[in-house]
Amino acid sequence: MEQLTNLIISDHELALISNVLHKLMNDTSASSVMLLDKSGQVVTTQGSSTRRNATSLGALLAGAFSSSRHVAELLGEKDFRTIFQQGVHENIYTTMIEDQWLLVIVFDKLTHIGLVKVLSKKACDELSRTLERVRADTTRQKSSVLNIQFRSSVEDTIDLLFRD
Amino acid sequence: MALINIASHEIHCKIVYYGIGYCGKTTNLQYVFKSINPSVRGEMLSIATETERTLFFDFLPLDLGTVYGFRTRFHLYTVPGQILYERTRLAVLNGADGIVFVVDSQAEKFEENVQSITELEMNLRRLGKDLTNFPIIMQWNKRDMPSALPVAVLERYLNRRRVPSFEAVASSGTGVYATLRSISKRVMAQL
Numbered sequence: 001m002e003q004l005t006n007l008i009i010s011d012h013e014l015a016l017i018s019n020v021l022h023k024l025m026n027d028t029s030a031s032s033v034m035l036l037d038k039s040g041q042v043v044t045t046q047g048s049s050t051r052r053n054a055t056s057l058g059a060l061l062a063g064a065f066s067s068s069r070h071v072a073e074l075l076g077e078k079d080f081r082t083i084f085q086q087g088v089h090e091n092i093y094t095t096m097i098e099d100q101w102l103l104v105i106v107f108d109k110l111t112h113i114g115l116v117k118v119l120s121k122k123a124c125d126e127l128s129r130t131l132e133r134v135r136a137d138t139t140r141q142k143s144s145v146l147n148i149q150f151r152s153s154v155e156d157t158i159d160l161l162f163r164d
Numbered sequence: 165m166a167l168i169n170i171a172s173h174e175i176h177c178k179i180v181y182y183g184i185g186y187c188g189k190t191t192n193l194q195y196v197f198k199s200i201n202p203s204v205r206g207e208m209l210s211i212a213t214e215t216e217r218t219l220f221f222d223f224l225p226l227d228l229g230t231v232y233g234f235r236t237r238f239h240l241y242t243v244p245g246q247i248l249y250e251r252t253r254l255a256v257l258n259g260a261d262g263i264v265f266v267v268d269s270q271a272e273k274f275e276e277n278v279q280s281i282t283e284l285e286m287n288l289r290r291l292g293k294d295l296t297n298f299p300i301i302m303q304w305n306k307r308d309m310p311s312a313l314p315v316a317v318l319e320r321y322l323n324r325r326r327v328p329s330f331e332a333v334a335s336s337g338t339g340v341y342a343t344l345r346s347i348s349k350r351v352m353a354q355l
């Protein structure tokens with residue numbers, strides 16, 4: 001697959017995504033639900049437990065998923081989609097959507113994993129339509145977002161901040 | 165790939181420092197971490213083995229603040245250099261918007277550098293990147309070492325594509341920011 005250079009998420013799409021995540025969080029009584037892109041960037045997060053460390057969590061969870069996926073591949077498993085990290089108090093369930101995104105659910109021992117599995121599958125189905133639209137259309141609105149003022153301003157900021 | 169979130173007004177870009185073990189990738193990030201304005205840097209994560217070598221990756225998020233209405237962030241990663249970790253390198257490369265190839269200039273590392281850049285090109289092709297347009301720059305590191313090869317030699321054999329290159333002594337910070345500025349601007353230009 002040709003790798004994308006940009007993913008652009010609109011207001012409307014983010015609202016749809018946040019809605020699905022919010023519902024999933026409530027229905028499973030999870031403490032947090034996150035959507036990442038598979039390279040570790042956080043698209044959005046719901047719930048309190050992940051907010052403060054969202055950036056680091058994104059990088060680590062995507063790394064953990066990718067490494068587990070390669071392990072599975074070496075063992076001959078072709079269709080690897082989920083990992084489940086079981087802690088004493090908190091559990092993390094990560095599942096891949098459309099080969100491009102990761103849905104992460106953080107929940108405690110009061111929530112049954114079976115419920116998380118079923119509802120996250122449902123959420124993935126709901127999300128995949130929106131996400132496919134994001135993925136398919138990578139040129140839209142770019143010019144209006146990244147206009148010439150933004151570009152020169154970002155260069156100045158880089159010069160200003162990236163120095164001894 | 166860069167993530168542009170119109171709703172939350174955020175842009176995230178991923179920059180990967182690639183190169184052989186001990187060439188100075190982690191040192192680049194550490195130098196940035198300790199010298200940059202603290203309001204710009206996030207927490208630096210290093211997933212290392214007990215022998216202190218990078219096992220998985222280092223990660224340093226940088227936040228440029230709001231630029232023309234957009235919160236702009238660069239996420240710096242390093243890959244583990246040891247031959248053993250090729251799979252991990254591929255995983256970290258995934259979604260990269262730009263690459264700094266760090267070269268250990270010492271003559272005795274020359275062959276390993278050549279192998280590493282060949283591997284990088286292969287990995288980028290595997291990920292479907294078009295090498296002619298993809299932002300990549302070279303850093304000739306460890307210029308202070310007595311056995312460092314002349315820059316002209318490095319240019320000839322390791323920089324066939326004639327991408328921008330920077331001399332560095334990462335352990336003292338020389339060249340670290342010149343490298344970072346260059347790759348950041350190239351990445352932004354590709355958006």
Ligand SMILES: Nc1nc2c(ncn2[C@@H]2O[C@H](COP(=O)(O)OP(=O)(O)O)[C@@H](O)[C@H]2O)c(=O)[nH]1
Pocket residue numbers: 183184185186187188189190191192218242245305306307308309332333334335336
């Ligand atoms: N002399 C010298 N040593 C360096 C330089 N850059 C890094 N080092 C040292 O090389 C060793 C390996 O560096 P490190 O950043 O861990 O390499 P990595 O495996 O690429 O992450 C460390 O002891 C660094 O202090 C340099 O420019 N000159």
Ligand SMILES: [Mg+2]
Pocket residue numbers: 189190191217218242243244
């Ligand atoms: Mg390292």
